[in-house]
Amino acid sequence: MSKLTIGFIINGQKKTIETTTSTRLLDLIRDDLHLTGTKEGCGKGECGACTVIMNGELVASCLILATQSDGAVITTIEGIGDNECLDPVQEAFIETGAVQCGFCTPGMILAAKKMLEENPHPDEEEIKRGISGNLCRCTGYQKIIDAIKLAANRLSSKNGGRSEKDD
Amino acid sequence: MEEFPQGLQNSKDFSGGDSKKCQRTVPCQGYFAPQRIEEALEILSRYGKEIKIIAGGTDLLVQYYDRLYEINNWLDLKNIKELKEVKINKNQMIIGAMVTHTQLESSEDIKTYYPVLSQAAADIGSPQIRNRGTIGGNIVNASPAGDLLSPLMAYDAQFKLQSNQREMIVPAEEFFIGPKKTILQPNQLLTRIILPLPEEKTYGCWIKIGKRKALAIATIILALVVKMAEDNKTVKDVRTCLGSVAPTPIEIKEVRKKMAGKNFNQLDFAELGQIVEDKISPIDDIRGTREYRKDVAKEIMINALEEIDSARRERNY
Numbered sequence A: 001m002s003k004l005t006i007g008f009i010i011n012g013q014k015k016t017i018e019t020t021t022s023t024r025l026l027d028l029i030r031d032d033l034h035l036t037g038t039k040e041g042c043g044k045g046e047c048g049a050c051t052v053i054m055n056g057e058l059v060a061s062c063l064i065l066a067t068q069s070d071g072a073v074i075t076t077i078e079g080i081g082d083n084e085c086l087d088p089v090q091e092a093f094i095e096t097g098a099v100q101c102g103f104c105t106p107g108m109i110l111a112a113k114k115m116l117e118e119n120p121h122p123d124e125e126e127i128k129r130g131i132s133g134n135l136c137r138c139t140g141y142q143k144i145i146d147a148i149k150l151a152a153n154r155l156s157s158k159n160g161g162r163s164e165k166d167d
Numbered sequence B: 001m002e003e004f005p006q007g008l009q010n011s012k013d014f015s016g017g018d019s020k021k022c023q024r025t026v027p028c029q030g031y032f033a034p035q036r037i038e039e040a041l042e043i044l045s046r047y048g049k050e051i052k053i054i055a056g057g058t059d060l061l062v063q064y065y066d067r068l069y070e071i072n073n074w075l076d077l078k079n080i081k082e083l084k085e086v087k088i089n090k091n092q093m094i095i096g097a098m099v100t101h102t103q104l105e106s107s108e109d110i111k112t113y114y115p116v117l118s119q120a121a122a123d124i125g126s127p128q129i130r131n132r133g134t135i136g137g138n139i140v141n142a143s144p145a146g147d148l149l150s151p152l153m154a155y156d157a158q159f160k161l162q163s164n165q166r167e168m169i170v171p172a173e174e175f176f177i178g179p180k181k182t183i184l185q186p187n188q189l190l191t192r193i194i195l196p197l198p199e200e201k202t203y204g205c206w207i208k209i210g211k212r213k214a215l216a217i218a219t220i221i222l223a224l225v226v227k228m229a230e231d232n233k234t235v236k237d238v239r240t241c242l243g244s245v246a247p248t249p250i251e252i253k254e255v256r257k258k259m260a261g262k263n264f265n266q267l268d269f270a271e272l273g274q275i276v277e278d279k280i281s282p283i284d285d286i287r288g289t290r291e292y293r294k295d296v297a298k299e300i301m302i303n304a305l306e307e308i309d310s311a312r313r314e315r316n317y
C-alpha cells in the first residue's frame, strides 16, 4: 500500500505525518499520534465516542479519512485541559458525577464545549440537541445535562474565562 | 501526470501524482483534492469507475467501514469553494453540492424561502453528521429515506450534472431511478442544486416520523408545499412528496389534481389523506410495517394540511 504525507495542527502543535488513503482520522489520532482519549465505539457515526473538533466543527473522526484532514486544525480531548488546569466543562462533569465508565466522556465534553461556545445559555432541549450525537450507556444522561448546565452558569458568570476552583 | 496545486502538502509524495511510483503492477492509491471543478472533472474522466468521489464521507465511510482498502483513488471535493456556496441568482436559488446540512439549517435565505428544506436539514442525524454531511451526498446516495429528497422535489429542484464533455440540468424527479440508484454517470459530478424562488404565498410543512429524535432513519417523510393565489384562499399548485414509502422519493400527483383551483376552506382533508394512503406502496421493514406506514401517511397528510391552513389563516389577519 502506498503512503502519503499530510500535515495539520493538532492541539496547537504542527504535525507532518505519513498515512495511507484507507486510514481514518480516528486511527491516525489513536494509533499514530497515541492520543487515546478519542475512543472508537461504533465506527459508524452513531455513538460520538470518536468526536473531535476539526476546523471549528464537531465531527465524528471515524467518518473522516486521514487524508481529508490535511491542512486542518484539530482539537481532541487532550487539547482542552490538563491535570493542572482542567477545562470548566471537565470540572463540571467531575463535580456532578457525570462520568461513570468514562468511555463517552471525551466526546461528550467536546460536544458540550462546542455547544456552549455557540450558545452560552442553552435550555434543556438545546442541551439535548447539542449532545444528540453522543451516546452514554451508563449515566442515563441527567447528570451529563446537569454538568453542562453547571458549566454554562460558571462560564457566563466568569465571563467565559477559564475557571479556577471555586472559592 | 500533472501535479495538482495545493492538494496535499507534499503532492509529490502521493502515488496518484507521481508516475515513478505508479507502475500499475499493483493498483496505485491516490487522493486528489482539487480546487476547481474543471480539475475535478478532468480527474474523473481519467479515472472513471476507478475513483470514488467523497464529499462529507458520512455515507461512504459507513458503507466501506471494513473495506476502505478497496478504494484505490479518492476525489475529495472539499477544496472547491464554488461548491460550498448558497446564493440567489435572479429568480433562482443556487445551492452548491458541498453545502452541509448545518449550512442549510443556518442559512437565513433557505429558512425564508424553503422552510421545509431548512427543517429537514435541521432534523438530520446529529451535530456531527450535519457538520459533515452534504446536500450533494444526500442526493447522490439516493436512499429512499434521504431526508432532503422529498423537500427538494416539493420545491421543484433541478440538479446540474457536469462531466468534462458536457453539462446537463435534470429535474429531481428524473434523477432518482431506484433505491440508491440515480442517472448519474461515473464521469459526472453533481455540482449544483437549482431551486426556483417560490412565489409569495407559498406554504410548506415537513413531517418526519422516526423511532427517536436524533440519529433516526425515517420511517416516513412528508414534504407538503402549497402555493396559494393572491387571495390566499384559492390553491394554485401543490406538491405532496413522500420519502421512505417507495424505492425513490415520490410525488402524489393525484393530490395536485384534487386541490388545484379549489378554495382551501372547502378541502376535505380526510379525503386527501386517503389519496396519499392509497397511492403509496411502502414495504415492511424493521422500521415499520406496510400497514403502519399507510396509516401514518394518511394521518400526517391531514396534520400537514391543518398546519398549512393555520399558517395561512394567521397571514390573513
Ligand SMILES: Cc1cc2nc3c(=O)[nH]c(=O)nc-3n(C[C@H](O)[C@H](O)[C@H](O)COP(=O)(O)OP(=O)(O)OC[C@H]3O[C@@H](n4cnc5c(N)ncnc54)[C@H](O)[C@@H]3O)c2cc1C
Binding pocket: A044, A045, A046, B052, B053, B054, B055, B056, B057, B058, B059, B060, B061, B062, B077, B097, B098, B123, B124, B125, B126, B129, B132, B133, B134, B135, B136, B137, B138, B139, B140, B141, B145, B146, B147, B148, B188, B189, B190, B191, B215, B216, B217, B218
Ligand atoms: C449516524 C448517521 C446518521 C445519519 N442520519 C441521517 C438522517 O437523519 N437523514 C438522512 O437523510 N441521512 C442521514 N445520514 C446519511 C448521510 O449523512 C447523508 O445522506 C449525507 O447527506 C451524505 O452526505 P456526505 O457528503 O457525507 O456523502 P458522502 O458519503 O461523501 O457521499 C455519498 C455518495 O455520494 C457521492 N457523492 C457525494 N457528493 C457527490 C457529488 N457532488 N457528485 C457526485 N457524487 C457525489 C459519493 O461518491 C457517495 O457515493 C446519516 C448518516 C450517519 C452515519
Ligand code: FES
Binding pocket: A039, A040, A041, A042, A043, A044, A045, A046, A047, A048, A049, A050, A051, A060, A061, A062, A063
Ligand atoms: S466511533 Fe465514531 S461515532 Fe461511534
Ligand code: FES
Binding pocket: A098, A099, A100, A101, A102, A103, A104, A105, A135, A136, A137, A138, A139
Ligand atoms: S459514562 Fe459510561 S458510557 Fe457514558
